[in-house]
Amino acid sequence: MDTILSINPSVDIYKIGDDQLEFYFISTRRRITIDVSPVVISFINNIDGETTIRSLCADLDIEVDKEVLNFIGYLLQNKILLIPAEEERNKKILSNDDLDRYDRQLNYFNSMFENSAYQYQDKLQxxxxxxxxxxxxxxxxxxxxxxxxxxxxxxxxxxxxxxxxxxxxxxxxxxxxxxxxxxxxxxxxxxxxxxxxxxxxxxxxxxxxxxxxxxxxxxxxxxxxxxxxxxxxxxxxxxxxxxxxxxxxxxxxxxxxxxxxxxxxxxxxxxxxxxxxxxxxxxxxxxxxxxxxxxxxxxxxxxxxxxxxxxxxxxxxxxxxxxxxxxxxxxxxxxxxxxxxxxxxxxxxxxxxxxxxxxxxxxxxxxx
Ligand SMILES: [Zn+2]
Known part of the structure; x- marks a missing residue:
């Protein structure tokens, strides 16, 4: 509930008509299209890397129920959303030099694979x-x-x-x-x-x-x-x-x-x-x-x-x-x-x- 969400910077989001969103992974050309209601479009639109799930839902007057959490889980699993706090924690695995050096590659890992890009990089090294x-x-x-x-x-x-x-x-x-x-x-x-x-x-x-x-x-x-x-x-x-x-x-x-x-x-x-x-x-x-x-x-x-x-x-x-x-x-x-x-x-x-x-x-x- 108090988790803060952000949109994966490697993902572009397109609105198709009034009832579909397409998530386009720039590094891998992967596309995911889902049917959505107007409230979901607003919800995703409000994700800014600073607001908690609880506040996002309160602003739209929706209840944080199982359905909402499952939907967020789906977006997280597909790397459309990220949890900034987790990202910050995982970043510490790598040195600042390596974070700079492998910036683009880390973006690719973040678009392509399920777990932390930083852990993957550490594994390679x-x-x-x-x-x-x-x-x-x-x-x-x-x-x-x-x-x-x-x-x-x-x-x-x-x-x-x-x-x-x-x-x-x-x-x-x-x-x-x-x-x-x-x-x-x-x-x-x-x-x-x-x-x-x-x-x-x-x-x-x-x-x-x-x-x-x-x-x-x-x-x-x-x-x-x-x-x-x-x-x-x-x-x-x-x-x-x-x-x-x-x-x-x-x-x-x-x-x-x-x-x-x-x-x-x-x-x-x-x-x-x-x-x-x-x-x-x-x-x-x-x-x-x-x-x-x-x-x-x-x-x-x-x-x-x-x-x-x-x-x-x-x-x-x-x-x-x-x-x-x-x-x-x-x-x-x-x-x-x-x-x-x-x-x-x-x-x-x-x-x-x-x-x-x-x-x-x-x-x-x-x-x-
Ligand atoms: Zn054999």
Missing amino acids: NTKVLIFGAGAIGSGIAMQLAMAGIRHFILVDKDVISEDSVERHFCFRKRDIGEPKVESLKRVLLSIDSKIECQTYYSIVDYNTDIDIWLENADFVLNTMDEPYIGYTSMKLGRKCYKRNLPLYVGGGFDAHLMSTGELIVPNVTPCVDCYTAYFTESLKDWKPKYNVDAITEKEYNDNIFEVGGLSSMSLFSISYATIVIINYLITGDAKFSKGRGELLFDNLCINYLNVSRNPNCKICGKK
Whole structure:
């Protein structure tokens, strides 16, 4: 009753005719339309961030009954209304610097998700992200996660920066050529946020690599390695992550720089890596590509001399898509933001998602 209400600053309210209100969330384009009576329009109109529910009702000569409280509860739950006192309390979780720095992002969280934006931001800042592969996709996702407030990174990659890295990687410059990618990337991350802690490992990851030492310090794992073949590394990582109940995002390889969405793999929630592998094995069983010997020899192909073409902007699609899914998952713990593997098609600019589901007979995630 004595609670003071305010309108979420990220919400625009439109009156449609005399009996409807539309709430439009500026950051997310979400719209909620409700049928209302004139008194409800007046009630919402009077909310000013200073007046209590009791006074708002008294001014309109309405009783604060269950119906009114349920309606206010609905508006609060949908983040159309906020409680300024609660906001002030939750703000204290973050430093003043961070409140300024993440102002727009906090608005987005406030429009998009049910709980406190400040708690979500705090959660991001305390999450430890382990990234295998600091190539075009991995380094780009790392940068975007750092910009969003991730402050703990473990980076593993075997490559040094070459001439053509500068054209494809957003964070590397000519002066970095010859340096291990993980070291240059660490420098970039620290230049984004000096509070970042970053461990780097200039190392190959193959069948014999002990990855447990890295996994045990991680809350979230990302695989963007091109080599060895990402199907194998994801299988190794995915099974280990499954045992540790660690979420994994497979975001690179498979020519992901050509606008692939990658996939989020959450143990016991989404299809596991073995489900994905079984899907690909089945769908590619009749696919026997013939090499165009005039254009490329099989040896060239096997030696990886031949590279699939693309624009760095296409990598940026994969990077940004992955980062949005990862951030939404990290703060809410909800895998619904991931639709699995898909790719943006050039001809109609639609995303074509693969229809992979959990296999009940899967030896990893199936019902035992
Ligand atoms: Zn499975």
